[in-house]
Amino acid sequence: MKTRVKITLLTALLLPVVALAHTGGDGHSHTGLLAGLLHPFTGADHLAAMLAVGLWSALAVRPVWVAPLAFVLLLAAGAAGGFAGLSVPGVEPMIAASLLVLGLLVATRRGLPLAAAAALAGSFAFFHGAAHGQELGGDAQWLALAGMVLSTAALHLAGVGLGHWLQARHRLAGTAAGGAVALLGATLLLRMA
Helix, strand or coil, X not given: CCHHHHHHHXXXXXXXXXXXXXXXXXXXXXXXXXXXXXXXXXXXXXXXXXXXXXXHHHHHCCCCXXXXXXXXXXXXXXXXXXXXXXXXXXXXHHHHHHHHHHHHHHHHCCCXXXXXXXXXXXXXXHHHHHHHHHHCCCCCHHXXXXXXXXXXXXXXXXXXXXHHHHHHXXXXXXXXXXXXXXXXXXXXXXXXX
C-alpha cells in the first residue's frame, strides 16, 4: 500500500466525527464493568483524547509514562468527585479544549517539562472523569469506573505504540493525526459557541 494511502486511512481512522461519548445528560447507562470497559470506545471525544495522550507521550514526553499515568489517576479522581456530587462547571468545553490542545501538541510534537506535562494531562483528565462521575450511577458505578480506567490505560498504550511506529516511519502521519484531533476539538468548541 502506498504511503499516501496509509496516511489517508490513518487520518480517517483518527478523525471520528459521528458520536460523542457524552453531551451532558444524554441518558447513557453506564453500569457494571463491561459498560465501563466499552465506554471509551463509544465516543469520538474519548477515543481521540485517549489516543492523543499516548501519541503525544510517544512523540514528545519523557519519560513516556508521565502523561498517561497522570491522565488515568485524575480521570479516576474526577469520576470519584462526580460520584460524591461534585458539580464541575465547564466540563464539556474543557473536554473539547483538551482535544484541541492535545491535537496541537501531537501535531507539533511539542514537549513540556515533566511537571507541566503531568499537570496538563491530569487537568484535562479531571474534566473527562467529572463528566463520567455525573453519568455513572447505580450500585456498580465503581465497577464501571474500573472498566473505564482499564480501557483508558489500554488506549494510552495503543497511542504510545502508534506514536513509536509513526516516529520511526511516517512523521507526516503523526502531524496529520494531531491535526485531526485538534480539528475535532475545534469543531466541538464551535458547536458550543
